[in-house]
Structure formats: structure tokens, C-alpha cells
Amino acid sequence: MVSAPTLEDVAKRAGVSTATVSRCLNSPDKVVAKTREKVMKTVRELGYAPNFSARALAARRTQTIGAVIPTMENAIFAQGLQAFQERLGEDGFMLLVASSSYDRDIEEAQIRALVARGADGILLIGHDRDPAVYQFLRTQNVPVLIAWAYSPERLSIGFDNRAAMEALASHAIELGHSRIGVITAPTEGNDRARGRIEGIRAAVSAAGMNPEDLAIEETEYSVLNGADAFDRLMVVARPSLVICGNDVLAAGALRRAGERGLSVPGEVSITGFDDIELARLVTPKLTTVRVPHRQMGEAAAEMLIGMTRGETPQEGRCLPTWTRFGGTLAAPMVPRRKGR
Amino acid sequence: MVSAPTLEDVAKRAGVSTATVSRCLNSPDKVVAKTREKVMKTVRELGYAPNFSARALAARRTQTIGAVIPTMENAIFAQGLQAFQERLGEDGFMLLVASSSYDRDIEEAQIRALVARGADGILLIGHDRDPAVYQFLRTQNVPVLIAWAYSPERLSIGFDNRAAMEALASHAIELGHSRIGVITAPTEGNDRARGRIEGIRAAVSAAGMNPEDLAIEETEYSVLNGADAFDRLMVVARPSLVICGNDVLAAGALRRAGERGLSVPGEVSITGFDDIELARLVTPKLTTVRVPHRQMGEAAAEMLIGMTRGETPQEGRCLPTWTRFGGTLAAPMVPRRKGR
DNA sequence: AATCCAAATGTAAGCGCTTACACAGCAAAG
């Protein structure tokens, strides 16, 4: 195999210096049109493609953005990440993905690996992590953007989990629910999950009820876990409304309710969060919170690209969310009457 | 910001040459224990982390594997890709992901981009693509592995889409179905989708029926498209069985059947393929084909890692699949007096 | 025509690492 042509090969053949060829490729406006055309022609003839490792070493830029997400298997991340990646591609960046499996130590290791590889920027999910990690990132001087959760305290793009959930919960309470159960993803190290619970608490308090009366079940992300948590909730609290921290847990709860012969929303209302495709496929459709994942992914890519160019870290962005009404939420049955 | 320590810094501080430090890091057995310990201690003290770009340039190895998948949004790829990535990480490789949106030209561009970046190996989905691409990859001498579809003709790991679908279809035919409709993903450039259809045809022929009688609707991957295709199918063919090329299309068909007041599996049976989480969440659960995604992802990673080490491209692997019975498939109703 | 000054191009010094090759040190063999 003949090894790939190098910059020098192009330079020799075109009768210019390597610097000129490099300039043609990187800042064409610094080269006069005639020369540029001659060079580009040679580039084409030779089928020259720059060696990114060499370019990265010399320019101290890898044209690579890293992202550490909990897992690609979670549909919540897939859509946003896809949009993120597409947008990066438009500007010639590639995406290096790593996953943490929701484990802080693994996440930290992955972040370090990404930095070692010279990622020009890093996308992280949520704010909750060891301050030392932020410190490390700062001393390494690598741009970081937090996504999937907005917070005014740190450059981030996402939505207000707390407010979104509060809106949903308030609405449900107005319908008359007072015995409320909650199924949430593990809250430790997950500010998004915590924010959602805070939103519920706020809504409950605002309605003059006691947040301490909420029955809360914490369990890991999976349909089966959602179903089992639903069972436990029905035993300990018999809520008329089960608010779930995400659609997958809600789908599990909904399924288990059906298996137990409980009509939804007749005997028990169930709500989700995220509005993934699944939400519209279960019967009845889930009442959930719609989140602009694609928009977030794209905006995140744009911000990060800007940051790699040294643009001043602009303000973060808090994207709007909406409650999306399916058929799993209704007013609670009135005990003595034949509610409908 | 103090710039990161280099190999030379470590060498000076430890009183050895850069070559020795490099050897400590890359092939510790070539360095005597005493020296090695001294060096590693210094590495720790300085918090030294190698610069991957420089390493890649000098060693002509990036420790990076690239993958081009149609889209991360499709749950079918998410799980396998996650497993792939995890396994790569165990061996110090990172994953560069690109997506093609099911477009051949985009895919080709992404493959070239991955090669330009010096990916040590590349994972591709399915076999269907311009021979020139394979030619290019061969001349570039970069290891390639095809996944999600096994074929004896090219190094690949996956399953036998044709056989799996044939098994499912045969079973359905044995139940008594003879008016069969098919909803498939676009077959052009997608050997997996074509293989599945071939499987159905084979089963139909084997039962003494005419494959030409199959009503086939081709549509892009989405719930809504599945639903609409279902409508068209019911108008043109009124099948008693609708075989769908994947679970998402099946979920759409199932939902539309419900909306049209058609009982499943009473009036019409529906089957899927892939057995994604969704399959167990719709009501009734989907009868579908179970595929070992995680296992495939892991095995793919192992094969590719071996190939980057120059190991001879072993044989590919065809993983087993199983039909998974849900409640959407049953014997057809015995025709009543009147239809409509 | 002589002078000046941008703009265009060339020169060459790295970027941080790997690795072929040279060399030193030392035990066993002669």
C-alpha cells in the first residue's frame, strides 16, 4: 500500500511551500486566488486528505467534542445527542462519546480520558458532581457545557425540571388529587431527578398540603422497576395519583396498574416526564412533560463550538417545556359516588 | 494556566530519557522494575497524562474506533452501540460516532471523515453500500467490521434476518393465516430489511402460497408511518396478519388498529421485529423477534480490537435469534357470513 | 523612475511522542 500523500507532497507538486498549502486549506483568504486554485487542483489530483493527528498536535485543536452521558440506551438522551452530533458535524467536529452508567467515578474517569485526548470541548449531563471535577476542567482550560438541566449558577442549557414538574403537579392537584404517590429515579447525584421532586413538593405546599405526606419510591430507570415501585406505592399509600419522574417509570406503573385491574385514570392517575415516543404508544397515552430535546442538542452544539473558538461563554439557556395531556390523568373518583 | 507536563518533564525529573518513560508507559516489561517504579512515581507526582495527538502521530495509532450508524434515535442501535462502547473502553479505546440518517452519500462522507481522523477500526451497519467504499477502505488498510447483519460473504457479526423472519412467518402461517400484509422499512440500500422480506417470501412459498400475493407497504421508520401503512394495507388487502419489519412500525400498526376499532389479535394479528423495550409495553405485547443486541455489540468490539492489533480477521459470527411471543399473534378468525 | 508598504509566500522551528539504532553494563563462557 502506498502511504497517503502528505502536505509536502502537495506542496512539491504544486510548486509552493507547505505553508501555502496549509493556508489554502485553513484560511483560504490569505492566499491569492491563482495560487489557491493551483493548490486545490493538486490536492484533488493527489486525493490528499490532511492527517488529523498531525494537525491536532501542531494546532493544539482536535476538532473533536466529547460527551459523557449516563447511557445511550436511555431514549431521553438519544434524541438530543443525535441532534448534537449532527450540528457538530456541520462545523467539522466529530463526537467522542463516553458513558458513565450513572456512576460518578466512571464519569470522572471518562472526563479525564476525554481531556487527555484533547477534546476541544465537553458536554456533560446535569450539574451534580464532585467540585474537584469542575476544578480540574477549569485548570485544564477546556470548555464545558452542562446540558439537560438549566441552572443559572453554571453555564448550562436545558430546562427547569423543578418548574416543569411543579406545573404538572399543580394542575393535577387542581383536579382534586390529594393522595399523591411519587416514583422517582435515584436522586443521589442526579439534580434533575431532585429538581422534579422539589417541583412536586412546591406544588403540594402551594396547595396548602404537607409535602411530608407524599409517598415517594425511588428506583432505577427501567419499566420493571417502575411497575414494582407502583405496587409498593399502592400498598403503603393507595394514592389517587402517581407522579413518575420519567416516562419509562410511568410506563411501568401504567402496565402494572393494568395487570392489577386498576383502571387508569379512573381509579388511579399516572403521569410521566420527557415525552419520549413511548408516551404516545401506551394506552391510554401518558400525560407527561414535553421537552425540546433536539433543540437543546443543537443549541448545545452551537454554544460549544463557539466556546472552542474562544468566544466568551455566553449565558446559558433555559428552554421552555409544556405539559402534554394524554389520557392517564383525570380528576380522582369521588369516593361515595359512581365517579366517571 | 501552566501547560500540562510532557514526557520530557517526567524524564528530566526522574533522571532518565524520554524513551524510557515512553517504554514504562507502553511496554513496562522492557524496563527493569527499579527504573519503572521511579518513573511511575514521577508520573504520579506530576499528574502526567500523555498527549494523544502526539502519540497518535508518532505511533500511527489513535486508539479510536469509529462507528457510522443510521441514527442514535433508533432504539435498535442504541443498546448494541452502548455495549460496543463499553467494551471498547475496557481496552482503552474511545468511540467516535457518526450518523448517516440512512443516506448512502452521507454515510460515505462520514466513513471518509473517520478514516481521515485515523480511526484504528470502523464499525458499519449492514452490508449494502457502494463497492467503491469497500475498495477505499481496503486501500486505506483500515479494519472494518459490519454489524447488525451477518453474511458469510464479508466479515460481519449479526444475525440472519432472513431466517429469523422466515421462522416467525412460518409459525404464523401454520396458525392459518393466508391473507398477509407486510409493512417494511425502505429496502433500498438496506439489506437487513430486504432479508426480512425474503424470509417472509420463503415462508409463504414453503406453504404453497404465492409470494406475489403479499401486500407490501414500504415506509420509513416511525410510529406514525407504521400506522398509516397499516391503514393503506387494510384498504388494499384486508390481511388477517400484518408482519412488520420492526417493532416501531408494528407499534404504529397496533395503535392504528385500536383506533379503527379492530381487535388484535382477534380481527388482525400483528408482529414486529427486534424486541425493543417498546414491544412489551404496548397492549397486547408484541409478538416479535428477539435479537441479542448487547452480545453483538460486545463481540463486535472484541473483534475490532483484535483486528487493530493485526490479528487475522477471524470468521464473522451469526448470532441466534428467537421468536418472542406476545399477544398480538393468534389464529385468524374463521370468516363470518358478512364482512365490513 | 524611485520609494514605500501591504499582501503574498517561504523558511524553519516546533508540537509531544515513538522507536530504530547505538551503546553501556554485566554475567557467563572461553
Next chain:
DNA sequence: CTTTGCTGTGTAAGCGCTTACATTTGGATT
């Protein structure tokens, strides 16, 4: 006490590119 043959280390030449700085070029100005 040499020689031989290892093994462990050091030397230094790249890997292919970018870019600061030097040099040339060619108009515009005088």
C-alpha cells in the same frame, strides 16, 4: 582477563502539520 551475548537505556530522527517571522513581490505613491 578477554570475549560474547544479552538486557536495559540513551540518542536522535522523524511523524505531518501549523505558524511566527523573514523575505519577496507588485502596486500605489511620489
